[in-house]
Amino acid sequence: MESTDIVVSIESVSKTYDTGFKALRDVTLGIRRGEILALLGPNGAGKTTLISIVCGLVNATEGKVTVNGHDIVDDYRAARSLIGLVPQELTTDSFESVMGTVKFSRGLFGKGPDPAHIERVLRDVWLWDRKDDEIRTLSGGMKRRLLIAKALSHEPQILFLDEPTAGVDVELRKDMWGTVRKLRDSGVTTILTTHYIDEAEELADRIGVINNGELILVEEKTRLMRMLGRKQLTIELHDPLAELPERLGGFGLELANGGSELVFTYDTQADRTGITALLDELNDANIGFKDLHTTQSSLEEIFVNLVKRPT
Amino acid sequence: MNLHGVKAIYLFEMARTWRTLLQSVLAPVISTSLYFFVFGAAIGSRITEVDGVSYGAFIVPGLIMLSLLMQSVMNASFGIYFPRFIGTIYEILSAPVSYFEIVLGYVGAAATKSALLGLIILATASLIVPIEIAHPIWMMFFLVLTAVTFSLLGFILGIWADSFERLQIVPMLIITPLTFLGGSFYSIDMLPPVWQTVTLFNPIVYLISGFRWSFYENADVSLGISVTMTLAFLVLCLMIVRGIFRTGYRLRP
Incomplete structure (x- = not known):
């Protein structure tokens, strides 16, 4: 693996919403294969908009994004099939079962049934015992883990975690960190946005800072701390x-x-x-x-x- | 084509029907059966035949169509609106599924549900009033075509709506009146000449007329016009859906 092997390339991406609000301004960023990149920034800085553009939820006003060489617009199928997304909000279907919703996600991303993989994913997020339960019976932390399981159900190479530990207790946060490290060890490129600086400090290989829609810097975490510390x-x-x-x-x-x-x-x-x-x-x-x-x-x-x- | 994706959406939507069997199937069957019982078996026995068909049997195609239109619109609109409302739409939009595949999954499931419901209501009606189906294939053609077309309309409505109130407006304030005034309970020949002309601007007249023709070979307008108008409405809905996805209207800002 080369450290400069770029798996997600974001070139001069800008986003202006219909209201006139400029959420992103000329953002250029290369995400390296296999790294954990933490995007830091205050509320409304543009972190979620950037993730949403790469994942296909928001259309960029300008610029180009490729995922493993596939353009996210012209070749969206190939691009999206490589990506898993864990959204910030706990958005789940209350009456669906844990197993049902994870299988749904796998099918949606074009993958045939693979009970062994689904079992592995649910065990990894400590939800195998709850596989037959309705989602509404899960706690907030369990729902967060379920969203991770859904995102991993189709074996993505790139995982976007938008505030993955928002609202979860300290113990669970540490468990989540373990999960993220395990994913990195298995070769999954992980991009996470977080408000918890210690989370970025603990997990990230590189840190990107976004403010007012601009990417202020992207730097190796250790180098950043050395440079600016x-x-x-x-x-x-x-x-x-x-x-x-x-x-x-x-x-x-x-x-x-x-x-x-x-x-x-x-x-x-x-x-x-x-x-x-x-x-x-x-x-x-x-x-x-x-x-x-x-x-x-x-x-x-x-x-x-x-x-x-x-x- | 992402067939696994289409299947996932389709089965998810169908599963919702089985989870809400009382609301999805039993409620419309019971309410439509009450129409058959009151207007067909009870009051209908005192009304003379319409175009050589007993009144009870005459209203069956119109009432099936009423239920079919309402259920198609409501199933499809709710199917796409609810994920938008609770936020789970993110998963559909970030998945490697094309617009066509999304529509196929949602509209296919909504049309399947409403067509099945139409057949259940037909079977229930046959227990209450005597029914003959002169052209079963045409009957199925109109049933499926209407289910698909109005499920597409429901899909559009589900994307347009930004509240549950708006979601209810079209079925309650537009579909229901148009169906009642579209010849569900009468032949348009029974209207004064001026109203006969006005009625022809109601697109549902053509659906009910064609559907009733498949049962009793009696129609307010010719079969060709009925088929053409229904297909034209289908094409219009498809074009609107295409426009929605091309622009990302209410889906992708």
Whole structure:
């Protein structure tokens, strides 16, 4: 597998709704085969519109999308048969059985019956015991898992998960993460949108950030955190300071915790972080300290900073 | 062609009928049987024959047609409107099925249900009033053609409607009056000349006339005109459905 093997190609896609609302502006994105790509963005940023265009639910105003080389408009059958979609809303037929609805999905995507595969999928999402039950008797979390089972029923190569863990409890979220990792290990390309930054941090190989219909960046998660992440050194002082000494003014320090801590923010990518100079300066000023520790900014902080930037 | 997809939609829709057997089958059969009983067996016995046919038997084709039209429109409109309403339409729209296959699945199921219902009502009517079918093949032709055409109309309605109220408007305020005024209970010869002309603008007259001809060889308009008008309505519905899918009207923004 080549890391640059693009399975979904989105080229200059824009979407303007009849109301005049511009949901997407000139989005270009290549999704690599086998990766987990997390799309982050605030509400109304355009994440769901982008997914909906690739899956055939919304027509793009401009641009071109191919799935494994198949144009989603001209060759929609080949393109769509490779895709599974788990929508954001819990949309299910209340009176249908679990088994019935999963079989329906498989047939709809042009696949003949395969009881062994259906059983495997239902077991993977812990619903095999409920296979004969009506959907209305399932809990919200079970319905979410059922939607995943439906999307996997036709053995897709690409899976779109639109807010897959919205409204599910912590334990179930972790189970879902396990399911997504298992899918990635089996070669399924996964694109997920999420509001939970820790979910993206936990699962994604790459992160895409959408804001106001524009794709602000797409980057390897680790590289993104390295590039945009700030690191902070917190120095616990022996004796609290009422104010910062003038000689320390050039370091951009902040006094915290009632003056008992000095917080120094530095750039991990810089040639010189300034830590040595700071510690020397503290020594010269006779400011004693008893402990120091560093923290790195989380993806959430990076995300908030990105979407706050003027576009 | 994605035959598995068509089959999945068709069987899903048919399964809904079996789950709601009382509402889908029994209710229309009972209500139509009441018409037969009241207008056919009870009041009908005091009414003279119409075109040489007892009144009870005369109204059978019109009443079957009334039920057929209503059920075709309602089954098909509900079939496509409900997934739109609850959101499960996403799965149909994201699946590798063509517009034709979607229509085949939904309209095929709705037409099957209403045609079966028409036959059940016919069998029930034959227990209450004496019925003869002079041209069974033509009878089936009109039954199936009407079921398909009005299921297409229902499909269009189900896409156009944006509320349950709108979903009810066409069957209740348009189909029912047109059917009652389309010669279900009378021959249009019995109307004053002016109203006979006005009635000819009602498309349902041609359906009922052709259908009744297949039973008793009596028709208000010629068989050729009935067939032509029904086919013309079918083609019109097909063109509208094609336009809906080409533009994504109410389906794909």
